[in-house]
Amino acid sequence: MKHIFFESIDSTNTYLKNNYSSLDDMVFVSADYQTAGKGRNDRNWSSSKGKNLMFSLLLKDPKKIKHYKAISIVSAYSIVKVLESYGIKDLRIKWPNDVYVGDDKICGILLEAVSSNTVECLIVGVGLNVNEKTFEGEYLHRPISMYQILSSETDIRKLKEDVFKEFENNIVSLTEGHDFYDEIIRYDYLQGKEVYTILNNEKKKIKVLGIAEDYSLKIQDGGTIRNIESGEITFHV
Numbered sequence: 001m002k003h004i005f006f007e008s009i010d011s012t013n014t015y016l017k018n019n020y021s022s023l024d025d026m027v028f029v030s031a032d033y034q035t036a037g038k039g040r041n042d043r044n045w046s047s048s049k050g051k052n053l054m055f056s057l058l059l060k061d062p063k064k065i066k067h068y069k070a071i072s073i074v075s076a077y078s079i080v081k082v083l084e085s086y087g088i089k090d091l092r093i094k095w096p097n098d099v100y101v102g103d104d105k106i107c108g109i110l111l112e113a114v115s116s117n118t119v120e121c122l123i124v125g126v127g128l129n130v131n132e133k134t135f136e137g138e139y140l141h142r143p144i145s146m147y148q149i150l151s152s153e154t155d156i157r158k159l160k161e162d163v164f165k166e167f168e169n170n171i172v173s174l175t176e177g178h179d180f181y182d183e184i185i186r187y188d189y190l191q192g193k194e195v196y197t198i199l200n201n202e203k204k205k206i207k208v209l210g211i212a213e214d215y216s217l218k219i220q221d222g223g224t225i226r227n228i229e230s231g232e233i234t235f236h237v
Contacts, residue, residue, distance in 0.1 A: 001026075001028065001164055001165070001168060002024055002026065002027040002028065003027070003028045003029075003030065003164070004027060004028070004029045004030075005028070005029075005030050005031070006030070006031040006032070006114060007031070007032050007033065007141075008018075008032065008033045008034075008035065008049075009031045009034055009035070010034065010035050010036040010051065010186070011031075011034050011035075011125075012029045012031055012034065012054060012055055012123040012125060013029065013110065013112060013123050014036070014057035014058045014149070015029055015056070016029055016058045016121075016123045017112070017114055017123060018162065020058055020060065020114060020120070020121045020123070021120075022091050022116055023058055023060075024058075024060075025058065025060040025061045025064070026057070026058065026059065026061075026168065027057075027058045027163050027168065027169070028056070028057050028058075028167075029056050029057075029058070029178050030053070030054060030055035030056075030160060031054055031055070032049055032056055033049040033050070034106075039146055042189040044068075047196060048115065048132060048174075049094065050086040050156070051130060051132050051209065052127065052128060052129055052131065052132055052145070052156075052159055052216050053126070053127075053128040053130050053132045053156055053159060053161075054126070054127050054128075054161065055125075055126055055160070056123055056124060056126070057075075057123070057124040057126075057167060057171075058121060058122075058123060059071065059121060059122040059123070059171070060120070060121045063169060063175050064128075064174075064175050065119050065121070065122055066128045068111070068113070068119070068122055069172050069182070069214060069216065070121060070174055070215045070216045071111060071171070071174070072096045072097040072109060072111040072230065073093060073095065073096055073097065073122070073180075073184060073211070073215050074170050074184075075097065075109050075124050075126065075163070075167065075171075076091060076093045076096075076098065076099050076107070076109055077169060077170065077180060077183065077184050077187070078163070078166040078167045078170045079099045079107050079109075079163065079166075080093060080099055080126060080187055081166055081170075082107070082142045082162050082163050082166050083099070083101075083146070085162070086146065086150070086154065086221045087105055088101060088106075088114065088146065088148065088149055088150070089101075090102050091187060091190035092188070093184060093187040093188065093189055094190060094219070094231075095188070095189070095190055095208075095211055095217050095232040096107035096111075096215075097110070097111065097220070097230070098141070099128075100189050101144055101149060101166075102131070102161050103142070104141075104142050104143065104144035104147065105129075105144065106128065106143070106144050106147070107127065107128040108123040108127050108130050109124065109126050110123070110126075111124055111125075111230075119225065122183070124167075125126075128146075129143055129144065129145035129146065130145060130146050130147065130154050130159060131145065131146070131147045131154060131156065132143070132145040132147065132148075132152045132158055133147055138181045143185060146156070163233075175201075179214050181211075181215070184211060185210065185211055188210050188211050190205075190208040190210070190217070191208060191209070191210035191211070192208065192209075193207070193208050194206070194207050194208075195208060195235055196235070197233050197234060197235055198230070198233070198234040199221070199233050204221070204223050205222040206219045207219065207222060209225065210225050214227070216228060216229055216230075217230075217233070219233075
């Protein structure tokens with residue numbers, strides 16, 4: 001397991017985007033603190049120093065890249081399995097990449113691609129709330145941490161090893177042809193919910209039918225049932 005650690009950095013995703021050509025496939029980059037952490041749709045990801053698990057994973061192998069539709073949600077599933085091993089229950093995956101405990105968000109995942117003529121690499125950025133005791137300010141989705149659930153601090157070093165191992169095992173299994181679909185749909189947070197979305201630049205209410213077998217999302221939009229990819233939709237309260 002290849003691992004690069006920084007006490008402080010602007011963003012582990014940005015580091016990989018700037019240095020991927022000289023790094024190996026499946027290298028993990030983590031940091032105690034990110035000055036410019038980023039979530040989906042360019043939202044900031046803030047975290048107290050040393051309190052949470054923040055890392056990015058580089059995927060350069062074309063055999064892994066071709067599974068880009070599944071990588072994000074399999075990453076979320078990997079977080080779920082580790083958190084279950086720490087005794088956390090009521091875990092859910094909010095397609096395509098967030099992990100919830102009940103209705104509270106404990107982990108966000110950002111998948112980015114670096115392309116020229118073809119996709120040269122995928123970067124999986126992860127922010128997991130671990131030992132944060134309180135969350136200040138306003139959030140689009142109410143956050144929660146492992147500390148708030150377990151009422152005790154978690155050893156981040158051991159947690160990091162557990163998470164990296166789970167990611168490594170699951171992504172290798174995915175590359176070798178393992179289908180995670182039946183395992184993942186048990187955690188589908190949005191299935192059956194009516195939600196507001198921005199779809200094709202229009203805000204509308206849709207019904208989510210669930211995660212499809214190709215890891216897209218099956219929705220009912222009026223009288224039409226169709227599958228959508230992660231870049232086509234943004235969820236709103």
